[in-house]
Amino acid sequence: MYPDLLSGAHALGFADFGAAKAEPLGPQCSARIGSYLAEGRNAGMTYMAGNLEKRLDPTALVPGAQTIFCFVVPYSRHASTKIASYAFGLDYHRVVKDRIHLFMQQNHEMLEAACTEPLRYRVFCDSAPVLEREWAVRCGLGFWGCNNFMISPVAGLRTFIGVAVCNVPFEAVDCGQLRSKKASLPTDCGRCGACLRACPSGALEAPFTMDAGRCISYLTIEADEKPAAGDCRLHGRLFGCDSCLEACRWNRDIEGWSELSCHSESLKDEEIATLSDISEEILADSPVARAVKSK
Ligand code: SF4
Numbered sequence: 001m002y003p004d005l006l007s008g009a010h011a012l013g014f015a016d017f018g019a020a021k022a023e024p025l026g027p028q029c030s031a032r033i034g035s036y037l038a039e040g041r042n043a044g045m046t047y048m049a050g051n052l053e054k055r056l057d058p059t060a061l062v063p064g065a066q067t068i069f070c071f072v073v074p075y076s077r078h079a080s081t082k083i084a085s086y087a088f089g090l091d092y093h094r095v096v097k098d099r100i101h102l103f104m105q106q107n108h109e110m111l112e113a114a115c116t117e118p119l120r121y122r123v124f125c126d127s128a129p130v131l132e133r134e135w136a137v138r139c140g141l142g143f144w145g146c147n148n149f150m151i152s153p154v155a156g157l158r159t160f161i162g163v164a165v166c167n168v169p170f171e172a173v174d175c176g177q178l179r180s181k182k183a184s185l186p187t188d189c190g191r192c193g194a195c196l197r198a199c200p201s202g203a204l205e206a207p208f209t210m211d212a213g214r215c216i217s218y219l220t221i222e223a224d225e226k227p228a229a230g231d232c233r234l235h236g237r238l239f240g241c242d243s244c245l246e247a248c249r250w251n252r253d254i255e256g257w258s259e260l261s262c263h264s265e266s267l268k269d270e271e272i273a274t275l276s277d278i279s280e281e282i283l284a285d286s287p288v289a290r291a292v293k294s295k
């Protein structure tokens with residue numbers, strides 16, 4: 001089944017697609033999250049401590065889940081010094097989820113034929129306690145970078161990851177092909193460290209760690225008390241930060257989905273001094289709206 005699903009995913013514009021058995025993530029992952037929270041590295045993102053059971057076990061999110069499908073969605077690079085590249089289009093949560101729903105509809109018959117009961121699934125993209133990057137690695141789509149991104153050898157780092165958690169038995173999806181795909185992946189960054197040197201705030205002080213309280217992405221998007229535009233902690237940025245992503249040699253120059261770039265002509269660095277300069281029309285369906293609303 002996997003080759004058919006992969007070509008269906010490619011036809012819909014996904015850069016890559018994989019599957020993994022839906023099961024608890026295990027003690028190693030649990031310990032990693034536990035120490036991240038215990039050290040307070042999540043700063044004000046208290047939601048990360050909530051729903052831990054679901055975060056660590058997708059079968060708690062979707063009863064009877066047996067398989068997780070992972071989809072890699074590319075977005076384009078924008079040479080902005082103020083706004084992260086991922087925010088130049090429509091709200092990615094909806095865009096990505098809609099396309100995955102379409103994929104599931106297109107493949108409904110084949111997927112349901114593999115089930116002993118009607119096909120059931122839920123689709124997520126940064127919209128529920130699901131560790132998308134961890135699952136993407138488990139699905140054989142890439143490896144963990146020192147900057148905490150999932151690095152896709154196919155699509156690089158400018159990607160969103162969406163998932164569908166479903167009751168299709170994992171054995172029905174060709175495991176042999178998935179295993180060989182996984183075995184051919186690089187497993188780590190080697191001695192690079194470029195992202196650590198590129199981080200302007202020192203938030204990325206060591207590989208695979210990140211102090212959210214110092215991270216410009218956190219300070220401009222998530223923090224309850226956001227520093228004002230021009231605060232030296234933001235290094236000139238207004239929404240998000242791409243420095244640890246931009247530094248990576250694994251970036252790929254592939255074209256992202258057009259919906260995820262459709263505001264590129266309207267969001268010019270020279271015309272935006274603060275987020276208030278962005279029009280209501282753009283904010284109506286933009287990832288940036290999150291930072292503006294929570295101000
Ligand atoms: S997003 Fe920016 S501030 Fe945050 S860790 Fe990466 S480079 Fe550092």
Ligand code: SF4
Nearest residue numbers: 145189192193195248
């Ligand atoms: S910049 Fe280097 S160390 Fe950082 S994620 Fe990329 S390859 Fe890994």
